[in-house]
Amino acid sequence: MEALIQFLGENLQMIYVLVLAILLGTEVISKVPTVLHTPLMSGANAISGVVVIGAIILMRQADSGNYPVLILGFCGIALAMTNVVGGYAVTHRMLDMFKRKKKD
Amino acid sequence: MVITIVDSLYLIAIILFIVGLKRLSSPDTARDGNLIAAFGMGFAIVVTLLYPMEGNGNNYIWIAGGLLMGSLVGLIAAKRVVMTAMPEMVSLFNGLGGASTMLITIVEFYNYPDDQSLLNGQMITTDFALFVGCISFTGSLIAFGKLQGFLRDSWVLPFPKFVNMVLLIAIVGLSIFLLNLPSLDFNYVLLLLVLSLIYGITFVTPIGGGDMPVVISLLNSFTGLGAALAGLIYSNQVMLVGGILVGASGTILTILMCQAMNRSLFNVLIGGFTSTSLAVGGSREEVVKEASLADLAIQLKYSKKVYIVPGYGLAVAQAQHLCSELDNLLEAEGVTVKYAIHPVAGRMPGHMNVLLAEANVPYPKLIDLEDANKDFPSTDVVLVIGANDVVNPAAKEDPSSPIYGMPILDVELAKSIVILKRSMNPGYAGIQNQLFFGERSRMLFGDAKSSLQKLVDEVGNA
Numbered sequence: 001m002e003a004l005i006q007f008l009g010e011n012l013q014m015i016y017v018l019v020l021a022i023l024l025g026t027e028v029i030s031k032v033p034t035v036l037h038t039p040l041m042s043g044a045n046a047i048s049g050v051v052v053i054g055a056i057i058l059m060r061q062a063d064s065g066n067y068p069v070l071i072l073g074f075c076g077i078a079l080a081m082t083n084v085v086g087g088y089a090v091t092h093r094m095l096d097m098f099k100r101k102k103k104d
Numbered sequence: 105m106v107i108t109i110v111d112s113l114y115l116i117a118i119i120l121f122i123v124g125l126k127r128l129s130s131p132d133t134a135r136d137g138n139l140i141a142a143f144g145m146g147f148a149i150v151v152t153l154l155y156p157m158e159g160n161g162n163n164y165i166w167i168a169g170g171l172l173m174g175s176l177v178g179l180i181a182a183k184r185v186v187m188t189a190m191p192e193m194v195s196l197f198n199g200l201g202g203a204s205t206m207l208i209t210i211v212e213f214y215n216y217p218d219d220q221s222l223l224n225g226q227m228i229t230t231d232f233a234l235f236v237g238c239i240s241f242t243g244s245l246i247a248f249g250k251l252q253g254f255l256r257d258s259w260v261l262p263f264p265k266f267v268n269m270v271l272l273i274a275i276v277g278l279s280i281f282l283l284n285l286p287s288l289d290f291n292y293v294l295l296l297l298v299l300s301l302i303y304g305i306t307f308v309t310p311i312g313g314g315d316m317p318v319v320i321s322l323l324n325s326f327t328g329l330g331a332a333l334a335g336l337i338y339s340n341q342v343m344l345v346g347g348i349l350v351g352a353s354g355t356i357l358t359i360l361m362c363q364a365m366n367r368s369l370f371n372v373l374i375g376g377f378t379s380t381s382l383a384v385g386g387s388r389e390e391v392v393k394e395a396s397l398a399d400l401a402i403q404l405k406y407s408k409k410v411y412i413v414p415g416y417g418l419a420v421a422q423a424q425h426l427c428s429e430l431d432n433l434l435e436a437e438g439v440t441v442k443y444a445i446h447p448v449a450g451r452m453p454g455h456m457n458v459l460l461a462e463a464n465v466p467y468p469k470l471i472d473l474e475d476a477n478k479d480f481p482s483t484d485v486v487l488v489i490g491a492n493d494v495v496n497p498a499a500k501e502d503p504s505s506p507i508y509g510m511p512i513l514d515v516e517l518a519k520s521i522v523i524l525k526r527s528m529n530p531g532y533a534g535i536q537n538q539l540f541f542g543e544r545s546r547m548l549f550g551d552a553k554s555s556l557q558k559l560v561d562e563v564g565n566a
Contacts, residue, residue, distance in 0.1 A: 007225020014336055014344060021332075021345045025352025028122060032129040037357060037454035042194045043128045043138050044353045045324050047121060048201045050145065050346035051331040052174075054208050056152045056167055057338050064161035069214065072207045073163075074170045080204035081174025082181070083197045088142040089182030090193055091128075095135045097187075097461040 039094045046087025052080035106156050111341070113151045118345045120144025125349055131467075148342045187462045188419045191455065192251045195320045198327050199244030205237030205330035206297070212337060213293045222283045226337060231279050233333035234293075235300045240326040242304030247319050250308075264310035271303045307373075315372050317448060317455070318361045322369075325354025361448060367510070395522050395546035401562035403520065407484035409440045411476065413513055414456045415449050417490015417526065421552035426560055427489065428463035433563050442469050444476035444486075444513050446494035473511060480517040488515060488523040488539075490552045496537045521545045524555045 008015065032040055055076035062069045124141025127133035153167070178197070185193045212230045216222070249255035261267055278299065282292045311319055328350025335343030362369050404410060412431070418424060431441045443465065449456045457470060471479065480486065488495055498505040499512045515521050521544055528540070539545055548555050 004225060004228070007228075011225065011336065011339070014339060014341075017341055017344055018332070018336075018348060021348035022352055024122065025125075025349040026356060028126045028349070029129055029353040029356050033131065036129060036131060036134060037360075038190065038194075038458050039134055039138070039454075040125075040128050040353065041321060041324060041357055042190070043141060044125065044328070044350045045194055045198050045201070047125070047141055047145070047346050048198065048324065048327040048331050048350040049204070050148065050343050050350075051201060051204045051208065051327075051334050052171075053148055053152045053340060053343050054331075054334040054338055055170070055204055056149065057155075057157075057340065058208055058211055059163050059167050059170075060153075060155075060157055060161075062161055062163060064163060069211050070163060070166050072211050072214075074166050076204045076207035076211075077167060077170030078174040078177070079200040079207070081171050082178040083174075083201035083204070084145055084178065085175045086178030086182045086193070086197045086200075088138060088145070089179055090185065090190065090197070091138045092135070092142075093182065094187075094190065094458055094461075095138055097458070 039091050042087055042091040042094065046084055046091060049080045049082075049084035049087060052077055052084055055080055110151060110155050114148065114340075114342045117144045117148035117151065117342050120147065121342075121346050121349060125353065148346075186422070187424075187459060188422055189252075190458065191316065191320065191450075192248050195244045195248045195251065195316075195323070198320065198324050199241050199248065201327040202237045202240030202244060202323070202330060205233055205327070205334055206241055208334055209234035209237060209337075210293070210297065213288065213290065216288050219287050222285060222288055227283060229333050229336045231283060231296070233330055233337065234296065235275060235279070235303075236326050236330040236333060238297065238300035239304040239307060240323045240330060242301045243308040243319070243323050243326070246305055246308040247316050247323065251316055255309075259309070261306060261309060264306060268303070268306050271299060271306060275299050275303060311373065317450075318358055318369070318372050321354050321357040321361060323354075325351045325358065328352075328354055392528070392540050393546045395548045397548070397558055397562045398566070400522060400546075400548065401559060401566045404434060404439065404485055404559075404563060405437050405566060407434075407439050409442070409479075409483045410434060411442050411444050411471075411480065411483050411486045411515070411518065413444045413446070413449075413486060413488045413491050413495060413515060414460065415446075415489065415491020415494060416455075417492075417524075417552050419450055419455065419459055419490070421490065423489065423553040423556050424459045424463040424465075426553060426556040427460070428465050430556060430560050430563065431465065431469075433560065442471050442476075442479070444473070444480075444515075445470050446473055446491070446513055449491055449494050473513060477514045477517075480514055483518040484520060486515045486518040486521045488521065488525075489556070490524065492525070492537055495539055497539055498537070501538075515539065516542055516544070519544065522548055524548045524550070524552055526551055 055073055059073040059077065062073060120140050121144045124137045124144060127137025127140060209230050246255065278292065278296050282296060308319055328347045332344050332347025332351060335347055358369065362372060412427060418427065434441050443460060445456050460470060493507055495513050495515045496507060497516060499507045499510045502508060516539055523540060523545060525547060540547060
């Protein structure tokens with residue numbers, strides 16, 4: 001319990017950010033037309049690959065000879081990056097179809 | 105000083121994410137929105153690469169390798185995937201994000217000093233992030249398998265509710281035990297990893313394939329939550345805000361979809377669509393009428409208003425282009441052709457919209473549930489293509505039906521209904537559809553693509 005309170009105290013700023021981000025997230029995304037559900041889901045999915053940042057930090061902090069960590073971190077970066085790049089590319093492809101249609 | 109500047113650069117990335125998402129939620133700005141969010145991500149990655157850090161190996165070569173490999177695989181996969189397989193692809197990408205969270209937390213445990221107590225906020229967060237990452241990893245893989253069709257709904261473990269409950273209790277118990285150990289024992293971390301991975305499988309397996317849109321959306325929000333937790337571990341604001349934005353959007357989409365099916369999330373998650381043999385009305389002697397192509401072609405040409413109700417069958421058969429071809433032929437004859445889109449038609453929210461957009465069907469022709477239902481009484485012909493549960497009147501009439509209460513498209517109000525269907529097999533929910541036996545209903549059996557091709561030829565000739 002004490003540890004938890006200490007953690008809260010040390011990370012109060014992060015917790016503020018967290019709570020405000022939740023409110024902002026719900027506000028930004030509500031009232032989306034059905035047509036955009038799939039692209040939005042896919043775009044949001046790409047953003048969830050932001051965990052790649054964590055993988056990079058982890059790799060930069062690792063010792064150059066620590067192979068288990070390097071290998072796991074490498075996989076972490078590659079997987080998250082697939083999520084990011086694939087997610088944005090797929091979303092772009094979907095949205096492209098909307099554009100082409102509008103010109104006609 | 106430098107750190108403050110770099111940290112404020114992260115703020116720019118966060119703003120780009122928010123603006124990107126905001127723009128993604130409106131049709132006119134969606135394309136920019138996606139690019140802005142992508143740019144934000146690239147920016148955040150560059151900032152992280154340049155972030156001043158002390159006492160480290162940097163390992164830039166490994167990092168570059170990982171970034172390059174992931175980018176290549178992602179790009180190729182995204183280029184190659186066919187439009188109909190989008191839901192699977194998104195699910196798979198999502199699983200990879202979850203797997204990354206999982207790997208990071210394993211390393212965090214692995215790096216933890218041997219002689220320290222684990223009872224601190226950092227490790228509690230890590231433990232939770234490990235669990236969330238694992239669920240979104242294996243859960244997404246199962247959802248992928250179900251959508252691809254190589255995992256069947258009938259393959260369910262015995263007593264899924266009981267198994268899930270026991271697993272969950274075991275995971276919570278093990279976590280508490282692990283965190284209260286005087287020093288870290290990595291074997292317990294591995295046990296926790298295995299149990300969490302299994303839980304992801306058993307959590308999604310009992311849920312019917314028809315509910316996968318809801319599940320993917322939910323798992324997407326889990327991946328976001330995992331990224332946000334990882335952000336807490338590293339005190340990194342971009343990860344925190346990015347993850348939470350995804351978590352919030354995933355949750356909202358999940359709720360929207362549940363509302364569209366008139367079911368609670370809880371009902372979806374415990375696998376509401378366990379098909380009861382009771383609901384199958386096959387025992388009664390009922391006959392369906394088959395439509396003849398030539399008659400149908402002529403009837404269509406002389407109609408004033410025709411509605412097309414697309415479903416997952418259309419996506420599977422990849423028949424969206426033929427659909428649009430038929431549409432053009434009929435429009436040339438002066439027939440008004442519209443599409444009635446049920447919110448949960450297909451395997452993903454807005455699945456049908458994307459498919460039809462690919463086939464160049466103009467957006468204003470896609471009519472949503474409420475407006476379409478008002479329009480059906482004055483419609484001459486409704487073509488139901490590969491849809492089943494979303495037009496099943498049992499949702500209104502039969503309280504014992506598993507889909508009872510779900511809003512449906514009231515196609516039976518139209519003057520004539522033609523159902524294109526492969527066979528008399530019930531739909532994903534596994535329930536018989538009385539619509540097929542209706543007085544004004546006729547069936548056109550066969551694969552949606554070949555049936556539509558024949559119909560297009562026939563309309564062209566007639």
